[in-house]
Amino acid sequence: MVLETSQEIGREPVVFGHALETLLAEAEVLAPHTLDEFARLGLSPLHQLEVAYPVEVWSEALRILVQALSADVGTAAAEFLLGQRYSERSLSSRIGSAMNAHAKVVGPERTLMRTARNLRMVNNFFDATVRELPGGRGWELVTKPLVQFALSSKRLMDPPHFLRGVLSKALEAAGAKGVRMELVEHDEVLGTATFHIFF
Numbered sequence: 001m002v003l004e005t006s007q008e009i010g011r012e013p014v015v016f017g018h019a020l021e022t023l024l025a026e027a028e029v030l031a032p033h034t035l036d037e038f039a040r041l042g043l044s045p046l047h048q049l050e051v052a053y054p055v056e057v058w059s060e061a062l063r064i065l066v067q068a069l070s071a072d073v074g075t076a077a078a079e080f081l082l083g084q085r086y087s088e089r090s091l092s093s094r095i096g097s098a099m100n101a102h103a104k105v106v107g108p109e110r111t112l113m114r115t116a117r118n119l120r121m122v123n124n125f126f127d128a129t130v131r132e133l134p135g136g137r138g139w140e141l142v143t144k145p146l147v148q149f150a151l152s153s154k155r156l157m158d159p160p161h162f163l164r165g166v167l168s169k170a171l172e173a174a175g176a177k178g179v180r181m182e183l184v185e186h187d188e189v190l191g192t193a194t195f196h197i198f199f
Contacts, residue, residue, distance in 0.1 A: 013125040013149050013156055015058035017049040022090050023061055024049075030085065031068035038064065055125065059155050062162060076161045083165020090166075091173055095121070100173050108176035108199060112139060115167065125149040125156050138198040141167070145191045157191040164195065171199060 024043050027034050035045070041057050043049065062082070069078035091100045099118065103111040111118075112130055119126040127146045130139055143163060145156045158166075160183045168179045176199035185194040 013055040013123065013145075013152060013154055014052040015055055015123045016052050016121070018093070018095065019090075019122040020053060020058060020061065021049050022086060022093065023058075023065070025089055026082065026085050027061075027065055030082070031065055034064050034068050052124075055123070055154055055156060058123070062159060066159065066162070079159040079161035080165040083162040083167075084169045085165075086162075087166045087169035087173075091170070100170075103170070103174035106174075108171045108174040108179075111171060111174040112141070112197065115141060115143075118170070119143070125152075133196065138196055141195045141197055143193050143195075150191075155188075155191070157188060157193065160186050160193045160195075163193065167195075167197075171197070 020043055024038060024045055027038055028045055038044065038061060041060055042053070043057070043061065065082055066075060066078045069081060072078075073081065091097065099121075115130060116126070116128040119128055125145050126143060128141060128143045130141050132138075133140055143157070144150070145152065149156055164181045164183060168181045171179045171181075178199060180198040182196045182198075183193065184196055185192070187193075
């Protein structure tokens with residue numbers, strides 16, 4: 001299941017190949033016994049990945065890794081750990097290191113405000129809004145599908161604790177100290193999640 005043309009990428013929810021390449025690299029390190037399952041999805045460290053893949057490939061790859069890790073720590077902790085590891089590896093990539101250098105210059109607050117743009121470096125369907133909580137005591141982040149994908153029957157949401165791991169590590173890399181990110185609402189059917197973030 002591979003999507004290659006720009007027309008298909010605009011019409012269907014997809015995840016870009018570089019994101020799956022990062023996830024595959026983590027699978028090699030964290031759970032090498034899952035590589036056969038990844039190969040059945042068309043993902044192999046021995047072959048160059050395609051430009052984009054259907055969202056189902058990404059969701060299944062995440063599920064495989066979370067399941068492999070959760071036996072020791074539980075599902076939520078496995079999602080969070082995987083998100084942190086994914087973010088660390090992504091930030092050390094060529095694209096990620098350039099983004100991280102910019103994030104260090106603009107700081108964690110402006111990096112947080114750019115969450116929607118940064119998430120769309122991974123896929124073509126995620127959106128996010130950020131607002132300051134009353135009294136300036138933190139931030140609220142809401143992730144959701146873009147309007148054109150809001151009625152899609154496909155699962156368009158990453159596991160929320162995976163997102164917590166990815167975003168908290170990215171904010172730390174941008175210079176935030178003592179990041180605390182809490183999941184306050186999660187609707188798997190609508191593909192939405194609300195987080196409160198403090199740093």
